[in-house]
Amino acid sequence: MKYDIIVVGGGHAGCEAAHISAFMGKNTLLITMNKKNIADMPCNPSIGGTAKGVIVRDIDALGGLMGKVADESHFQIKMLNSKKGPAVRSLRCQADKTTYPKNMLKRLESTKNLTILEAMVENILVENKKVKGIVLANDNEIYCDSLILTTGTYLKSNILRGTINIEEGPHGEARSNFLSDNLRKLGFTIQRLKTGTPPRIKKESIDFSVCSEEYGDTTFFTFSHDDDPKYKIEEQQKCYLVYTNEVTHQIILDNLDKSSMYGGYVTGVGPRYCPSIEDKIVRFKDKLRHQLFLEPESMYYDEWYIQGFSTSMPEEVQEKMVHSIKGLEKAIITKYAYAIEYDAIDPLQLKPSLETKIIENLFTAGQINGTSGYEEAAGQGLIAGINAVRKLDNKEAFVLKRNESYLGVLIDDLVTKGTKEPYRMLTSRAEYRLLLRHDNSDLRLREYGHQLGTLTSQMYENYLNHLKEIEELKSFLKSTKLEISDKIKTYFSEKNYSIPLNKTSLFELLKRPEITMEFLESIQEIPFNENCKEIVSIEIKYEGYIKKTEKEIERMLKLEEKQIPIDIDYNKVKNLASEARQKLETIRPLSIGQASRISGVNPADISILTIYLKKEYGKDE
């Protein structure tokens, strides 16, 4: 049996990779241990979040599935940071853990060229450093031209709770025992990472009357650029907020040595930004309470997730901890929290296309690359899928730049800086985030999608229409001039705004910091959709800031253009610091720009490298 592309793993990365590869016309096989766990959400019941929400938008702009499936599977949606500036707004939804995987599976099953197989992969077939296929646990071999590994946390995973240490993956699924060892044999550096998840409790056992309520937004939002909202505002489900207290903290401190982490039973490195409750209490001793969010996992069963309470304490301590919280005194724990350790590769062994440097036509995406989060995984899956196809078609790799998408930032960080803890996307990682906004995602990426062949014709048309509408809105604002009647005068003075000259265009008025689109709409109807209005008013209001960012991008791109020949011998570059030499040798950056972002390569090394390139390669540099 032979496929063009095999994707191993049916998580968020695997789904996007398999879908896009099949959509782009490759005969694709997706191998998962259990169809039931396709697009599984083993941790939080939400999709999106700060920065992550923009990733979901970007995935959608490029023809991926996550945004559309999230739109049809959530029971609450919110725009985060809506009161802050436009650059940091981001969507998050509470996705239903029952419907999300189902909807995803439905889409995959209806994707042409895609076959799904339930099996366990234990080895990779390699010939002359090139992928040939895979070997299943039952020793069957399946051949392929390209292979994408999206194994999530299943490589040699251990579930940890107190002193308990079980060799299995999430949901008691079997772990892959040999794949990571075989990767090591092929020359990969394997690292051990850790993450965790909080306890789940039974809905009926929660005393909601003492918890504060958290609502969804009252305006409609979608992740997708193509679909209209499919939910009813008033039918959104509430989440709840509770707090830890001094009793909780005392229980944790008294039992610290029993936690897997603090008892010394964990070797993997956990994420700093997503600490366990033990961590929070030890590190922030003066905090009297910590917030915990209670979120329903699904409308089809009554388990609730305690966001912010991940722990690796033994079960009996978890009981005490949960019961110490106001509102959860009688809570029944349905699933205990656990920490999970798993194998991952060092992402420095990847090219920006997500192909490995060691084995040709082998791609990896998601947690195996050291990331954390559904969205980060899905985004990589999409890019790996696209590039696996392009490699087979002898086309240049599709690499997004840091100023084009969070996905560009994510992958550049991974392959340039590597990661020693599960990598989570943060807005602060994106230096040009003013351009990487929620609202302009399609403007940034749809054209690429069109060129790559990852969009349906309808999707591309939606984008063209959107573009047209934005232009129409701009000319509308420029041509619509405000007649300053007495009424308008009073209206302006009431607001303490200075009165504009007669016949000032709306476009000019918007340049004034105090005048918003909403204010203008209270005077003059502006018949355009919200997204267009948002984009245009951001462009007008923050023009100076955008220009400043663009200037910085220009500088960055200049360094990006200075390519480093792939055959460069760093041993011949005299005077490099030995750390820099070693880093450059392993990472082999493609440009001076990329080289300058490697930690441990300092400006002096960059100068030496630049001088060397000038000397050795002259104008080619």
Place this chain on the structure above:
Amino acid sequence: MEDTIVAISTSLGVGAISIIRVSGNKSISLVNSIFKGEDLEKVKSHTIHYGFIIDKEEIIDEVLVSVMLSPKTFTTEDVVEINCHGGIATTNRILELLVENGGRLAEPGEFTKRAFLNGRISLLEAESVSDLIESKSESQRRMAISGVNGRLTAIIKKIREDILNIIANIEVNIDYPEYEDALEITHEYLKEKGKTIKKDLELLLSNAKVGKLIKSGIDIALVGRPNVGKSSILNALLNEEKAIVTDISGTTRDLIEAHMTLNGIEINLIDTAGIRETEDVVEKIGVDKSKQIIESADLIILVLNNNEELTKEDQKLLEQIKDRKHIVFINKDDLETKLVLKNNLNIIKGNTKNLDGLEKLKQKIIEMYNLDQINKKDLTYLSNIRQINLVTESLKSIEHSLEDIEKEIPIDMLEIHLRHAFDTLGTLIGETYEDELIDKLFKNFCLGK
């Protein structure tokens, strides 16, 4: 950088000794090949050896040779320094010999460049080294050294740290919008912090002005009608006969520059040709130049004659210096007072005959420039235009953010200004990579540093 570079590292001229510096992995064998004495390839690091520089059989000079092995040297490479007898001919001959034997003449700033590229000194330190070598007075030297020691770097690091702290806090607010744990950065908070940072940067810049004083000294122009005693004052200040003093009007036709130090600060005295309307062509050139000097000097000392009534020319000069930093020195107060002047705050009376009033004059200058305070201060000044421009740019970014706070621009947008300030300061201390900066920088360096 495999080749070995050579250069004369003392200033060319008639000094007692000259030093030729050689750096690179062949520097020891190179010097050894023209050295008669101990085998330099066998000597210990950081030792000095007596011997001769020879060209085949001919002895060129009697020298002391310092051998310093990598990495504890200025460039971190093997360095040899030849102390030879001063004099252009000998020094050049040795330099030629070194080049003939495989050395390459160093490009301007190349030693410092190597030190920088080899990671021994930061960009700021590299600039300071050039300052150190150019320094003439004790204050200049201390300032340059303090740069080399990275004291300025430490101050800028501290400001960057402060900015980074705010940025980090803003980031937490953005990435964890629902968490109450992080301090919420409000416009008020940012305003307060921004003002502090603004002050820090302004202090750096105002200190930079003092830094300029230390580096370039104060240009003082002595102006006045002919024969009021400018040259005598100059000589009295210098205690030497530099200007030609005669009783004939218009003797000093050239602009005489002399240097003295006041409280360790270099004073450049410029004695202008007596200024008066004249038909004499030679003298006219001098007069035009004097007017230029009034425009460009830091301080003008107008000399008037106590024994004469105020002339039109005097009035014209008073008018010219009115808006400039100035002192009026009324000379010849030992003679009868015929001069009547309206109240002018910066008047000092005296006479060069008895050397009266000259101490007062010096004190006045010290007072005007707070020279007595400079020496007590930490000498951590930005010492060149590039540094000052970068700090000014950072300051502008901070000011921008403060202005935009008033417009209620969202915090996360204001952060763009903060990041810019942070990056710009990073460029200053070499922590942000900037493309052509380095090449440009080293081009501005002089040979053999």
